[in-house]
Amino acid sequence: MKLTKRDSGPSKVEIPMAPMIDIVFQLLIFFMLNLKIVAPEGNFNINMPIGAPSQSSPEEPNLPDIKVGLKSDANGNLTQLTLGQKNLGNDDAAFDRLNAEILKIIVRPGNPLTKDVEVEIAADYELHYKYVIRAVSKCTGRIDPQTKQMVRYIEKIKFAPPGKPRGEA
Amino acid sequence: MAKRKSDSSVIEPDMTPMIDIVFQLLTFFMIVSNFENTKADERVKLPQDALAKPPEVKPKDELVLNIGFIRNSAGAKVDPNPVLFYAGSDIPLDKIRPELEQEKRLFVLKAGSEKVLEDVAVIIRADADVPTGMVQDLIKTCQDIGYTKFSLKATQEE
Numbered sequence: 309m310k311l312t313k314r315d316s317g318p319s320k321v322e323i324p325m326a327p328m329i330d331i332v333f334q335l336l337i338f339f340m341l342n343l344k345i346v347a348p349e350g351n352f353n354i355n356m357p358i359g360a361p362s363q364s365s366p367e368e369p370n371l372p373d374i375k376v377g378l379k380s381d382a383n384g385n386l387t388q389l390t391l392g393q394k395n396l397g398n399d400d401a402a403f404d405r406l407n408a409e410i411l412k413i414i415v416r417p418g419n420p421l422t423k424d425v426e427v428e429i430a431a432d433y434e435l436h437y438k439y440v441i442r443a444v445s446k447c448t449g450r451i452d453p454q455t456k457q458m459v460r461y462i463e464k465i466k467f468a469p470p471g472k473p474r475g476e477a
Numbered sequence: 478m479a480k481r482k483s484d485s486s487v488i489e490p491d492m493t494p495m496i497d498i499v500f501q502l503l504t505f506f507m508i509v510s511n512f513e514n515t516k517a518d519e520r521v522k523l524p525q526d527a528l529a530k531p532p533e534v535k536p537k538d539e540l541v542l543n544i545g546f547i548r549n550s551a552g553a554k555v556d557p558n559p560v561l562f563y564a565g566s567d568i569p570l571d572k573i574r575p576e577l578e579q580e581k582r583l584f585v586l587k588a589g590s591e592k593v594l595e596d597v598a599v600i601i602r603a604d605a606d607v608p609t610g611m612v613q614d615l616i617k618t619c620q621d622i623g624y625t626k627f628s629l630k631a632t633q634e635e
Contacts, residue, residue, distance in 0.1 A: 325492050332499050339506035349517070350529025351600070351628040384608055433610030437603045438524035440612075441631050445528040458528060470613035 352444050355426065355466040374413060374427045374462070376406065376443055380435035382474055389443070407446040410461050417449070417459045430468035517602060518543035518562040524605040529631035536598035536626065540580055542615065544570065545604040559607045570611050577622050598626040
């Protein structure tokens with residue numbers, strides 16, 4: 309009996325698996341419960357200062373600032389989208405028109421001559437924030453339908469001084 | 478002899494495949510779960526946009542401001558006035574200056590100089606229905622306090 313035990317002993321070391329499996333399951337449950345599916349989020353950078361006139365250096369070519377105006381009703385719905393003096397309407401197509409007009413102004417994406425152009429967004433106080441984001445997005449660029457890559461138009465976005473709420477105006 | 482008999486009756490299942498799978502699952506959940514978004518508040522229904530891309534360069538410091546509405550379980554607004562979800566409390570937007578100033582003091586204390594505010598990006602997560610003027614007023618307040626970098630958040634559209 310002694311002999312056989314000694315023979316089988318050193319040849320096979322049994323690692324206790326139970327504690328490891330316990331811990332691994334604990335970890336697994338922890339990470340499973342922590343899992344939160346969130347949509348990826350992205351940023352739009354905006355140029356500040358608000359309202360203060362942009363310090364245009366003298367050597368800068370004379371480029372017109374692009375002014376995008378968003379008018380709203382008292383409930384915050386978009387009533388009019390304007391680019392400079394031009395009225396673009398207030399439907400979904402208006403934002404596409406804005407996108408096309410911006411492209412016309414910068415001539416071609418990545419144009420070095422127009423990379424310093426700034427877009428100024430003037431929105432009514434009550435306007436829902438989502439319309440501003442859409443306008444900012446349409447000025448920033450578009451997704452190329454073929455390559456699914458982003459084509460950048462204008463990166464410098466700033467806000468006009470905030471308006472007053474309707475009641476106070 | 479009796480003892481030996483009982484030994485042989487113990488069935489040892491092969492644990493290896495199970496452990497393999499469990500480790501696979503563990504790794505999957507570890508990679509998928511992100512702890513970075515902890516400052517984001519789920520109550521804010523961000524606007525959606527196809528062009529919203531995660532920033533290529535992460536700012537050194539960031540101050541995330543969650544602006545949204547208090548909603549009931551059905552998603553309807555309980556209060557028409559937006560609030561700032563800040564550290565577990567809901568603060569009306571016109572009363573947040575002390576909190577922003579406190580954040581500034583913390584940033585300055587951590588870095589040791591006022592210059593740090595040039596590197597702090599104020600990330601604005603505003604609800605899609607928040608009036609724009611309120612967001613602009615908030616940015617204005619931040620500027621008065623000394624923050625200079627701002628960015629607006631949107632979720633990526635499918």
